[in-house]
Amino acid sequence: MAKTTINHSCGHSQVVELYGSLADRERKIKWLEREGLCSACYKAAKDQERIEESAKAAEANKADYLPALEGTPKQIAWAEQIRAKVMPQIDGMVGKGLQKISEQGTPEGSEWQIEAITKWHDQIRARNQAAWWIERRDCSAQELLTRHLKAHYSDQLAARNMRAEVA
Numbered sequence: 639m640a641k642t643t644i645n646h647s648c649g650h651s652q653v654v655e656l657y658g659s660l661a662d663r664e665r666k667i668k669w670l671e672r673e674g675l676c677s678a679c680y681k682a683a684k685d686q687e688r689i690e691e692s693a694k695a696a697e698a699n700k701a702d703y704l705p706a707l708e709g710t711p712k713q714i715a716w717a718e719q720i721r722a723k724v725m726p727q728i729d730g731m732v733g734k735g736l737q738k739i740s741e742q743g744t745p746e747g748s749e750w751q752i753e754a755i756t757k758w759h760d761q762i763r764a765r766n767q768a769a770w771w772i773e774r775r776d777c778s779a780q781e782l783l784t785r786h787l788k789a790h791y792s793d794q795l796a797a798r799n800m801r802a803e804v805a
């Protein structure tokens with residue numbers, strides 16, 4: 639390894655530690671000087687990227703008539719992205735699911751499902767706590783619905799022995 643001062647493309651110089659053969663290190667130095675950013679500029683660029691992505695997500699959510707989020711600016715920025723990703727999945731799943739139930743479901747079995755899913759859909763679209771979305775950042779649309787049905791409709795699920803899956 640060798641410590642080398644790099645004059646990055648952003649105009650800042652920084653001492654970096656390089657590993658590998660001399661040829662490898664020279665290649666790396668060339669790249670860092672031509673295209674690389676110093677740590678501070680790299681972080682600033684990444685932050686800017688995140689701000690732009692979040693702004694785009696917020697715009698999409700607004701266009702989708704979702705409510706404004708509550709939380710710290712950082713939480714809101716994160717939650718907007720989570721919501722923008724999962725909400726189209728939720729809308730699609732609900733649409734398909736309701737259609738499937740009304741086509742195949744027995745009248746008495748399908749009624750509560752249609753009601754449960756419709757109600758859940760309204761509720762989740764109205765969720766405006768950024769923290770709520772962040773807690774569920776790894777959940778798919780299906781997981782969110784399944785969790786809800788298990789929590790609130792366990793009796794009906796057991797009675798009908800129906801699968802919570804609708805997608």
Ligand SMILES: [Zn+2]
Nearest residue numbers: 648650676679
């Ligand atoms: Zn820099």
